[in-house]
Amino acid sequence: MAKKVLVVEDNELNRKLFCDLLRAHDYTAEPVSDGREALAAAKNHTPDLIIMDIQMPHVSGLDLIGELKGDAGLKSIPIMAVTAYAAKGDEERIRTAGAESYVSKPISVVKFIEEVRTLI
Template sequence: MSPPRVLIVDDNLMNLELVSFLLQAADIDVSAASNADAALRAIAEVAPDLILMDIQLPDIDGLTLTRQIKADPRTRATPVVALTAYAMKGDEARMLEAGCDGYIAKPIDVTSFASRVKAYLARRAASSSS
């Protein structure tokens, strides 16, 4: 069985490197994109099992990009998990309303990050097999 594929969408190189390292160490295939255009290309090429979406991107915000992904019948079922420093009251509702399937607050907890991502992947696998 092939490892799960995760697309990380984040314009911060340090965040990309840290998240990539943690996921690769957990036997997860990782692709990365630093803006919306690159993310849309990567989604078409890689068909990720999960997208980790930074909310603040340079070209459009991550919630707008999430809405685009969820509006497309080809990618609607792909889970999108927001990576955000905005974990204030009301922010979770905005993320869920935009189509995010959950969120992970930044700064990420390096000890639990990979297991949290694997939990989202397991939910995806369970929903696609039922």
């Protein structure tokens, strides 16, 4: 059975790219365009991995990671942050929030898939 990946990304092109890449590598991709829906989607789909943008409207990806990791039923799901944040200290803040992995945008397709495989 294909591993399920929840993709939380507000940018339509990035969301489509990530989902297409995942599906091309035999993963099931569940897209979510609004971070405010991510917690409920994670509970409904019980994904094997969550790929999350950090900078989204309405909700901070860092806060959302904290909420996911604070939920007893979701805390064991690995989170891969994908973000345009590339300033010094950003990766550390993202990992401190609870993300197991960090990939900067623009993504390298090879690195993206390697990180997914490493996490699930």
